[in-house]
Amino acid sequence: MEQKVTPKILQGFIELLPADQIAFEEIKGKIEKTYRRFGFVPLDTPTLEYSEVLLAKAGGETEKQIYRFQHHDSDVALRFDLTVPLSRYVAQHYPDLSFPFKRYQISKSFRGERPQKGRYREFYQCDIDVIGAEELDLSYDAEVTAAISAVFCELDIGEFVIRINNRKILSGFFSELGLGDLTADVMRTIDKLPKIGLEKTHEELIKLGVNEAQLEKIDAFVKISGSNKEKIAALRALCSNEKFTFGVDELEKVVNLAHGLGVKEKNMEIDLSIVRGLDYYTGTVYETFIVGHENFGSVCSGGRYDDLAGFYTDKKLPGVGASIGLSRLFAQLKDNGMINTETKTVSKALLLPMGEEQFPAAAKTAEALRSAGVETDVYWSAKSLKAKFKYADRCGVKFVAVIGESEAAEGKVSLRNMTTGEQTSVSAEQASQIIKKD
Amino acid sequence: MEQKVTPKILQGFIELLPADQIAFEEIKGKIEKTYRRFGFVPLDTPTLEYSEVLLAKAGGETEKQIYRFQHHDSDVALRFDLTVPLSRYVAQHYPDLSFPFKRYQISKSFRGERPQKGRYREFYQCDIDVIGAEELDLSYDAEVTAAISAVFCELDIGEFVIRINNRKILSGFFSELGLGDLTADVMRTIDKLPKIGLEKTHEELIKLGVNEAQLEKIDAFVKISGSNKEKIAALRALCSNEKFTFGVDELEKVVNLAHGLGVKEKNMEIDLSIVRGLDYYTGTVYETFIVGHENFGSVCSGGRYDDLAGFYTDKKLPGVGASIGLSRLFAQLKDNGMINTETKTVSKALLLPMGEEQFPAAAKTAEALRSAGVETDVYWSAKSLKAKFKYADRCGVKFVAVIGESEAAEGKVSLRNMTTGEQTSVSAEQASQIIKKD
Numbered sequence: 001m002e003q004k005v006t007p008k009i010l011q012g013f014i015e016l017l018p019a020d021q022i023a024f025e026e027i028k029g030k031i032e033k034t035y036r037r038f039g040f041v042p043l044d045t046p047t048l049e050y051s052e053v054l055l056a057k058a059g060g061e062t063e064k065q066i067y068r069f070q071h072h073d074s075d076v077a078l079r080f081d082l083t084v085p086l087s088r089y090v091a092q093h094y095p096d097l098s099f100p101f102k103r104y105q106i107s108k109s110f111r112g113e114r115p116q117k118g119r120y121r122e123f124y125q126c127d128i129d130v131i132g133a134e135e136l137d138l139s140y141d142a143e144v145t146a147a148i149s150a151v152f153c154e155l156d157i158g159e160f161v162i163r164i165n166n167r168k169i170l171s172g173f174f175s176e177l178g179l180g181d182l183t184a185d186v187m188r189t190i191d192k193l194p195k196i197g198l199e200k201t202h203e204e205l206i207k208l209g210v211n212e213a214q215l216e217k218i219d220a221f222v223k224i225s226g227s228n229k230e231k232i233a234a235l236r237a238l239c240s241n242e243k244f245t246f247g248v249d250e251l252e253k254v255v256n257l258a259h260g261l262g263v264k265e266k267n268m269e270i271d272l273s274i275v276r277g278l279d280y281y282t283g284t285v286y287e288t289f290i291v292g293h294e295n296f297g298s299v300c301s302g303g304r305y306d307d308l309a310g311f312y313t314d315k316k317l318p319g320v321g322a323s324i325g326l327s328r329l330f331a332q333l334k335d336n337g338m339i340n341t342e343t344k345t346v347s348k349a350l351l352l353p354m355g356e357e358q359f360p361a362a363a364k365t366a367e368a369l370r371s372a373g374v375e376t377d378v379y380w381s382a383k384s385l386k387a388k389f390k391y392a393d394r395c396g397v398k399f400v401a402v403i404g405e406s407e408a409a410e411g412k413v414s415l416r417n418m419t420t421g422e423q424t425s426v427s428a429e430q431a432s433q434i435i436k437k438d
Numbered sequence: 439m440e441q442k443v444t445p446k447i448l449q450g451f452i453e454l455l456p457a458d459q460i461a462f463e464e465i466k467g468k469i470e471k472t473y474r475r476f477g478f479v480p481l482d483t484p485t486l487e488y489s490e491v492l493l494a495k496a497g498g499e500t501e502k503q504i505y506r507f508q509h510h511d512s513d514v515a516l517r518f519d520l521t522v523p524l525s526r527y528v529a530q531h532y533p534d535l536s537f538p539f540k541r542y543q544i545s546k547s548f549r550g551e552r553p554q555k556g557r558y559r560e561f562y563q564c565d566i567d568v569i570g571a572e573e574l575d576l577s578y579d580a581e582v583t584a585a586i587s588a589v590f591c592e593l594d595i596g597e598f599v600i601r602i603n604n605r606k607i608l609s610g611f612f613s614e615l616g617l618g619d620l621t622a623d624v625m626r627t628i629d630k631l632p633k634i635g636l637e638k639t640h641e642e643l644i645k646l647g648v649n650e651a652q653l654e655k656i657d658a659f660v661k662i663s664g665s666n667k668e669k670i671a672a673l674r675a676l677c678s679n680e681k682f683t684f685g686v687d688e689l690e691k692v693v694n695l696a697h698g699l700g701v702k703e704k705n706m707e708i709d710l711s712i713v714r715g716l717d718y719y720t721g722t723v724y725e726t727f728i729v730g731h732e733n734f735g736s737v738c739s740g741g742r743y744d745d746l747a748g749f750y751t752d753k754k755l756p757g758v759g760a761s762i763g764l765s766r767l768f769a770q771l772k773d774n775g776m777i778n779t780e781t782k783t784v785s786k787a788l789l790l791p792m793g794e795e796q797f798p799a800a801a802k803t804a805e806a807l808r809s810a811g812v813e814t815d816v817y818w819s820a821k822s823l824k825a826k827f828k829y830a831d832r833c834g835v836k837f838v839a840v841i842g843e844s845e846a847a848e849g850k851v852s853l854r855n856m857t858t859g860e861q862t863s864v865s866a867e868q869a870s871q872i873i874k875k876d
Contacts, residue, residue: 005494007530007750010512013484015527017534018541025480037808039785039815042463046451046560047485047546048505048516056443067486069507071550074448078486089453092445096455098782098832100819103456108485112509122484132819139797139818150808260801262809312445344536347477359577363698370475370588371700377477380577381538381570394536 012112012121014327019344019396024330027339028106030154031126031324035104038147040128043103045085051077053088056311065111078110082127082323090131091312099133100140106326120327129321131308136318141254141284141304144320145268146261148288148300151324153267157338159291160299162263163271166251166284167303169235170275172244173221177214186210186218191275193222224272228255231270247283254284282306284320296332300324345395347377348435351413352388354404361408365401368428374435392418399435450550450559452765457782457834462768465777466544468592469564469762473542476585478566481541483523489515492522494749503549516548520565520761528569529750537571538578544764558765567759569746574756576688579722579742580695582758586726586738587701589762595776597729598737600701601709604689604722605741607673608713610682611659615652624648624656629713631660662710666693669708685721692722720744722758734770738762783833785815786873789851790826792842799846803839806866812873830856837873 009015016024036042051068054077068077079085082105090101106126113119128147130140145162152160170190174183189204196204198219205215217238224234232255235248251270258268276285282305287298302322309317333339349369353362362378369376377397379388392400401413407425415431416423417438426434447453454462474480489506492515506515517523520543528539544564551557566585568578583600590598608628612621627642634642636657643653655676662672670693673686689708696706714723720743725736740760747755771777787807791800800816807814815835817826830838839851845863853869854861855876864872 004751005491005749007491007526007747008488009484009491009526009530010486010488010514013486015481015483017531018479018481018536021480021482024482036784037811037813039783039788039813041456041782041784042459043453043456044459044462045453046447048448048451048548048560050446050448053443053445053447067509069505069509071505071507076448088445088447092447093455098456098829100817102815110486122486135819137818137820139816142801143816143818146805257797257801260798260805262805309445311443313442344479345477346474346479350477359695360698363580363695367584367698367700373475375475375477377540378577378581379538380575380581381573382575391536 010121012114012119014120014122017344019341020330020334022343022346023334023339023341024326027155027330027333028124028126028326031151031326032104032106034151034154035106035126035128035147038102038128038143038150040102040104040147043086043089043105044107045079045082045089045105047108048076048078049085049088051075053312054079054084057084057087062111065113067110067112079107080111081109082107082125083129083321086127086129086131087309087317088312090317091309091315094133094313094315099131100136101131102128103131104128117331123325123327126324126326127321128323129308129319131317131319134316134318136320138250138253138283139257141250141320142257142261144302144322145254145258145284145286146263148286148302148322149258149263149267151300152288157290157333158293160267160288161291162268162286162288162300163274164251164255164258164268164284164286165270165272165274166247166254167275167281168243168247168250168283169272170247172241172247173239176239176241176244177217179210179214182208182210187275190218190222190273193273198222222273228265228268228270231272235272250283276301276303280305286322293332293336293338296329299329299332343396345377345397347375347395347397348438349374349376349399349401349431350392350395350397351376351378351401351403352392353378353380353408354385354402356382358403358405358408361411362403365403365413365428365431369432369435372429372432372436374432398438399431401431448559450552450557452558452560455782457779458768458772460781460784461772461777461779462764465593465768465771466562466564466764469589469764470542470544472589472592473564473566473585476540476566476581476588478540478542478585481524481527481543482545483517483520483527483543485546486514486516487523487526489513491526491750492517495522495525500549503551505548505550517545518549519547520545520563521567521759524565524567524569525747525755526750528755529747529753532571532751532753537569538574539569540566541569542566555769561763561765564762564764565759566761567746567757569755569757572754572756574758576691576721577695579688579692579758580699582740582760583692583696583706583722583724584699584701586724586740586760587696587705589738590705590726590728595728595771596731598705598726599729600706600724600726600738601712602689602693602696602706602722602724603708603710603712604685604692605713605719606681606685606688606721607710608685610679610685611677614677614679614682615655617648617652620646620648625713628656628660628711631711636660660711666703666706666708669710673710688721714739714741718743724760731770731774731776734767737767737770781834783815783835785813785833785835786876787812787814787837787839787869788830788833788835789814789816789839789841790830791816791818791846792823792840794820796841796843796846799849800841803841803851803866803869807870807873810867810870810874812870836876837869839869 285303288300723741
């Protein structure tokens with residue numbers, strides 16, 4: 001006997017068993033459907049690109065983690081996110097696109113980071129972005145917020161909150177405080193507030209050179225609370241710096257329009273501690289949390305940026321977007337028993353012909369059910385009745401239709417609802433109606 | 439100004455503009471939906487695997503074309519098809535799977551072959567396979583045939599024919615002729631018949647050592663014609679070799695059951711010249727052609743194999759499957775004007791608020807339409823009416839809803855059907871009904 005190769009996959013990579021894969025596809029499908037409902041069009045860029053193109057902007061960690069290699073004469077790499085390919089795409093195809101350009105992309109990205117729970121080297125991201133030519137109305141920030149909210153309503157994995165802020169408020173506030181030069185450091189420290197607590201934040205701020213008076217103002221700022229309306233009012237009372245006020249105006253507009261677009265009060269909360277990556281976002285920023293599962297971290301983040309593709313083009317391309325790290329989210333949902341991963345079939349009905357003589361009747365029934373749009377599996381194997389029902393049990397199908405001699409003769413099936421145990425003798429047409437009504 | 443990086447993609451790789459991408463996704467969606475309707479469950483394996491695993495069976499051309507590189511200590515490669523990962527998956531997860539295991543996978547594969555029209559280095563394949571443990575009923579060959587037929591009915595790209603054969607017929611026939619040792623060579627030559635014609639085929643066969651009497655028999659065999667029933671009868675009359683007869687029995691059963699499963703006579707034709715790759719398929723084989731576009735080559739091919747994963751496991755895993763090379767098919771359909779690539783939006787409705795004062799009314803309308811399941815875009819930019827309608831025209835949306843001062847006051851929209859030019863003043867609810875009925 002020849003030597004066998006051990007079947008295994010790379011460390012940090014993942015593949016799912018059928019029940020999980022089906023649940024994963026259902027979530028992915030809901031995200032995609034919602035993105036489309038908001039008018040985003042699909043995009044699918046190459047998995048592999050020129051390293052020079054992908055790394056035009058990157059550096060540091062990204063460059064270390066990228067899967068990069070030489071193929072013939074080309075220095076190539078697997079994409080590490082969906083934003084860089086979008087930038088390249090928009091710069092490259094600018095004359096052929098209509099702006100604002102609203103696209104979604106649901107694809108895998110690759111990072112060779114140290115594998116850890118819920119962090120994969122190959123992972124799905126579900127991104128939406130709206131890109132403007134030269135300018136992009138603020139209303140699109142609300143559109144993206146509304147799309148995120150609609151996605152998490154659709155996913156139905158519990159209450160969620162989109163925590164929204166505007167970075168102009170922060171930078172206006174700090175320049176008003178006379179902390180202009182320290183803005184980046186101070187904001188990075190405030191960003192850690194939810195993780196390290198108020199006391200530790202204070203210590204770090206003092207270390208940065210923040211004085212007592214400034215600290216008091218920062219505290220007052222961070223402690224602003226109440227409804228979104230009350231927060232906006234408190235902000236207006238706190239500071240009258242021009243940039244600050246502009247940021248508050250933007251935030252108010254975005255929040256109001258997002259509500260108009262259907263985002264419920266409970267699902268969107270102004271949170272002045274949300275900062276996000278410093279050098280990218282310039283206005284609206286958001287993070288999304290599942291209530292009671294804040295330890296998941298933000299399950300959908302994004303914001304507004306001034307310049308998407310400055311590394312490829314002189315065209316000014318402002319945009320706003322958001323991204324769901326689906327592979328990670330799925331792992332978290334599964335680990336916490338928040339999704340059904342019991343069903344190992346996409347079929348609504350499983351036909352069990354009792355013997356080979358009933359195969360033609362089973363074929364006819366399958367044809368009728370499938371034509372009616374019912375996902376239908378047939379167990380064609382000449383196994384015992386016990387083996388047949390074991391297959392039905394294992395796959396977790398909802399309806400089993402037994403076709404024996406008498407059923408075949410009458411042109412009927414014995415349809416059993418596997419949940420209720422109810423069993424009826426019906427025609428294929430009746431069966432399809434029962435199944436579709438379920 | 440800093441140096442710009444030229445935005446471009448790798449040679450042989452492809453990405454689509456929105457109109458094409460939307461058409462592509464529609465086709466992909468139809469294929470997936472049909473596969474699921476036949477009870478196939480989704481599978482998604484890693485893009486990157488150990489080279490040793492991917493190349494366990496491969497050799498020759500495949501090994502030369504594969505994207506292979508070193509990542510840290512691992513010799514890794516991008517998958518070059520979806521069959522090898524399936525083999526590895528089934529061998530690896532054997533105890534956790536239910537058999538027969540019916541899976542579909544719609545994913546990209548990678549081959550660094552010389553780029554040419556319609557041949558890409560990154561390409562989508564849409565595969566279905568049914569894998570049995572130890573054994574797999576012949577009926578699954580008919581299931582796969584029926585699934586292929588249903589896919590091409592669904593795609594609605596013109597008449598198509600699944601050309602079906604059984605390799606046991608061929609090998610039985612040749613061993614009966616006393617050409618056993620030459621079987622492989624003779625079959626390879628016959629495989630070329632549709633391309634090189636009868637005369638050239640004869641020449642090559644004679645070169646191989648086929649004598650006059652044998653040539654006559656081969657001719658009689660190749661010329662068998664008529665309906666599927668007539669062909670089966672002619673085969674039975676031609677030869678009584680045991681393996682041959684077994685193959686004819688199988689072919690007859692598969693064809694009959696496939697008809698029972700809804701495959702129309704015109705869509706499935708026994709074609710004794712279909713051979714396919716020699717060392718893989720062992721029974722049923724099929725190729726699919728679009729009538730009038732036979733130059734596309736086979737757009738969906740597959741067949742029965744005895745041993746899926748012999749390189750990874752001692753378990754016997756017979757299977758039957760088929761594969762659609764979607765990237766290539768899409769390019770061919772587009773080049774021949776066989777698909778609509780005019781629509782640049784997934785939205786059924788585009789809302790045009792006349793000014794910023796109408797943004798709240800537009801938000802409310804968008805929310806109503808989207809809640810009713812209507813894909814809806816809103817043009818939020820403060821541009822001229824002309825610019826707004828230009829955007830509507832360019833994206834090819836079917837319904838445009840203008841919201842001006844009076845519409846907003848009345849809680850209505852001016853809904854225009856862009857195809858008929860018909861315009862009505864309706865509520866958001868009425869608009870959603872009109873759009874959904876369209």
